[in-house]
Every structure is written in structure tokens, then in C-alpha cells.
Amino acid sequence: MLKFILRRTLLMIPQLILLSLVIFMLAKAMPGDAITGAFMGNPDATPEQIEKIREKFGLNDPWYVQYGRWLGKAVQGDFGMSYTHQQPVTTLIAGRVENTVLLSLFTAIMIYLIAIPLGIIAGRWTDSWADKLIVTYNYVAFATPTFVFALLMLFVFAFVLGWFPYTGSVDIKIESGTWAYMVSRAEHLVLPVMSGAIIGTVGTIQYLRNDIIDQKTKEYIKTARAKGVPEGRVYSRHILRNSLLPIAAFLGYEITGLIGGSVFIETIFSYQGLGQLFIQSINLRDFTVVTALVLISGTAVVVGTMLSDIILSLVDPRIRIE
């Protein structure tokens, strides 16, 4: 088991190198560089001076030297300076990472809290009114874009009813570290989390429902019933264990996938997270930030896939590699 995890972790290294290479190439392929941005059109800068600065910053070196330098720094957590914010990219990201992690984590938890019971009800009592209701919700939610639903939530619960704040991640007047501060953070999280979860959960519900319906017809379920296993146990011990397998396997992927993925939600709720920073940076052509964020979310996906593989190998004996 340990050997498998180790091997799977080592496999990540070439994936990450490839990812960083692609991102670096894309960044290089974009027109202009840091110097053109800073000095172009400045009448005091002669072409000789610009050339000198280029040489000084190593921009005339071959691409692989530049790549090596960039990667070396990135590994140490140095992604350079943000042009628009005039502070290191790392500092900029660090200030937002907590917000995004909180949002992603609670959204993921909410997704499973909704999906597992609803999926089980719909799958176990197929064609009942409860199932029909859940399936209808699925279709409607599937067809609703997140940003439309988030705006609706914002309008109803923040604007009309006024139950929750409609912007930011915390009330700025409250001192950090106090109980009131925590409560304020939680209040600010409710709408973004619910908007993301209510829409994001439908795939999982549908998957679980269909898998339960599929497992129900399997021969080993007949074996279980023929053993005299009560119906409740047939579900909990046989059907659900098999049906939750793919869901569990998706867990790692889902959690890390959310880290870069809450662009809409963060933007609509003006929630100070990485997604919002990403969109702002793209609009401002702040490419050091964009590159760093793409690298981070890309890494998150690679790590997530690895987590999924490890989870699956833990829960499914057929995949266990000795």
C-alpha cells in the first residue's frame, strides 16, 4: 500500500513538470514582456538602455535557461512581482488563499451533504414522488447557470430579505480573532457556499441515483437477500458500499478542483478569493499573477487526481496494488 502511494506520488513529478512547461510557454507566447510593459513609449529610455536592462534581467537568455530560473524561483514560492498591485505575487495570493479554501471546503462538504441523502432516496425508491421531485430538481439545477442562480440568491436572501450580507468575506469593522469575527465570516460564507453547492451537487446526485439503480439489479444483491439480510442492511452493507465507491473516488478531485473554480461565485459576491483575483488579473493583464494562479490550480488538479487514486485504492480491493 505504502509502495503504491509512493509510486503514485513520484508519478506526479513528470506531470507537474509538463504542466509548468506548458504554462511557461503560454506566458512566453504572449506578446511583449515585462520590459515592454514598463518602458515602452518612455522617451527617456533609449533602445540601448532597454537592451541593457533586458540583458540584466536575463530576458535574452535561451528559453530553457529562463524556464529553469522561473521554475527554481516558483518552487521556492517566488512568482515575481504583480505589476498592478506592486507587491510580490506570493503575498497577494497568500492573503486570499484562506478565503478560497474556506469557500471550497464548505461548498464541497455541502455538495456531499445534499447529494448523498438525496441520491440514496431517489435511487432506493425509484419512481416514487420523492424520486420524481429530486430528478426534477436535478434537471432544473443542471440547466441553471451558476451565475444566474447566485444572482438570484443574492437578490432574494441578501437584498430583499436582508438575511445575509451581500458582499465581501467579513465585516471590516470587526476586529479579527474575536467571536463576532468568526460569526461574520460564517454569515458571509452562507450565500456563496449555498449558491455553489445547490447547483454543483446535481451531478453527484444523479450519479449516485443511477449507480444505486444499477447495483440493485446485480446478482450479489439477490445473494444478500437470499441470505436473509433485512432490506435496510441490503442497502447499507451491499448496495451503498458499492455505489459510494465512485463518489469517494471523486472526492479528492472535487475538493482540489474547487480551489481555482469558484470564479463566478467569488466575483458575484465580491468575495476576496483566488477566483476573483484571477479574473481581475486577466482584465488588468497582470500576467505574473495569472501564471502563478494557473500553476496553482493546475497543481491542485494533479494532486487531486492523485488523492482520488489513493482513496479509490483504499476503498476498492480490486484496485489495490501490492
Added chain:
Amino acid sequence: MKNPVLEIKDLRTSFNIKGDYYAAVDGVSITVHENEVVAIVGESGCGKSALALSVMGLHEQKNTKLDGQVNFGGQNLLTLTRSRLDKVRGKDIGMIFQDPMTALNPLATIGRQIEEPMDYHMKLSASEKKKRTLELLRRVGIKNEQRVYEQYPHELSGGMRQRVVIAIALACDPVLLLADEPTTALDVTIQAQIMDLMKELQNQMKTGIILITHDLGVVAEMADRVVVMYAGEVVEIADVKELFENPLHPYTRSLLNSIPSNMESKEKLHVIDGIVPSLQNLDRNGCRFAPRIAWIPQEDHEETPEMHEAAPNHFVRCSCYKTFYFPEDRVGEREYVATNS
């Protein structure tokens, strides 16, 4: 005669197809005695598996209608609530399934799966359960039982898995075993091993067995009594020796005639005309086998075919057996046109 263990009386199992109910098992009555092996034979679709699943209450309830009686241990299984039925299944009746590749839960160890019925039917401690399970594994011919106990189904071969399926059925010392084509999904050498095992177990355990199969070789080897089913009905019941020596019903005779008997002969293999009609297309009036023996005149069949005791303990349905013949035996004697209706 020994005590009856199971009495099936006029069992009718109907399935809902597009709003109407069609009987797949149509008024079947069979009695199984202690220590008796009753084989149920017939083509695919004749209702033999549906019969076994009806006895066990394993049909999907929503689209199935069960009528008649399945008397076992002083109660009619068809009228029991689910929780009462669960006290019988796996304890007094064990079931062996057809396909060992799918009959085991892929996520549970072999040990767990054999112990599961004991959880519900026997008051045993964990160590007693394990001891019993290891003993069962040995009894079904698994030699490295300690290892297999910890293994998962995918680590075992088909023959080994079928042994495990048998061990599950035997876990709580049932008085009746239902074996639904226990060797069909296995390859020939393994089939023989499993059949030997079943025979050996039957000799030791003295349980009643219902053996569902379409393999007449298996029937000859194992059964005491044979029930031949066609299109949901019993067409012939006889002791195994009697049935093979003196088959009466045209269907039974056709089945026996379809076995290639002599490897060297270049004779054409006998084929029964037509197929078993589907549930919706089955004509339920008159002799159901009549369309497949079209050369027998209609007046030789009964209008509502009944079971007749043609010889002591040898029952046969419809009167058409009296005049039935194979056309190839009488080429030239009488004109006939083969039809595939």
C-alpha cells in the same frame, strides 16, 4: 414415503408487461421430500428460474404477482412479511446461484460473505463464526481456507467462487437447497467437480434439493425425481430412472432425443421445431407444446390438458403422449409437412 419439506401448490408467478400480467410459472405443484433431489428441467424461458426465485421471494415485488401456496415449515412463504421471510431465507433454505462471477459482493472478503447469514440466523461469537466458516470452506473443497477467508472474490477463479457460493448456501445448515443452474456458467471440467461436490454434500447433509438445470447429464447423475417444465407448466414428473427409460410426454421425448448419443454416428442431431413462445404470445388454451409438434393431429390433444398418472408415480400432462411419434422414425409412413409455427 419421507416427510415433505416443501410443498408448492398451484404456484402462479405473473409479471407485469406493459400493464398486463402474464404468468411465467402457470399453476405448478411440486413436492420435495427430505433428502430428495428434485430436478427441474426445461428450455430457457420455461419458467424454471422464475419458480426458484418465487419460492425464495426474490422477484421484484412491484411488477410481480404471486398466487398459490409455497408451504415450508408449516407456513406459506408467499404470505409472509419481509421480516418473517428473512428468518427463513438463508437459514432453512439456502440458494445457490447460477453465475459465481456476479453472485458475490466485490467489496467484501470471502470470510465476511460466508459469515453474513450467521449474523442473522445464529447466535455465535466472532471466533465461532470464523471457525465455522473455515470448516465450511474446507467442506466445499477449498484447501487453503485460511488464505481464502481473507481474500476478495476477484482473487478467485470461477470454480472457487462457485464453491464459496455453495458454502454461503450451506452456512446455517439449511433443510432445503435451491440450486439454480449451479454449473451452467462454469467450464466443463469445473462443472464435473462442482457436481461431484454437490453429490458428496447431499450424501452428508441429507437436505432436500431443488436442482434447476437444462443439462440432462446432471439430472441423470444427481436427481431422484425429475420435473419437466414447458412454457410455465409441469408436463411430466417421474423418478429419474423411469423418466430416462420410459419418457412419455412429447416434450420430454424430444429433449432426450436431442442428446447426441453416439459420437461416431453421422446422424443429424434432433432439433425441436420452433422456440418457446414469449410470455405475451403464448397461447394458454390447450396443449402448449402442440405448435411444436404440428404433425400430431389436433384431436389427439386434450382441450384442457390435465396431469395423468400414466404409471405409478409417473405423471404426464395431456393425452397427446399416447399417439406421439417422431416423423423421422416414420418417413414414408404418413405424410407430414414440417412447420415452424
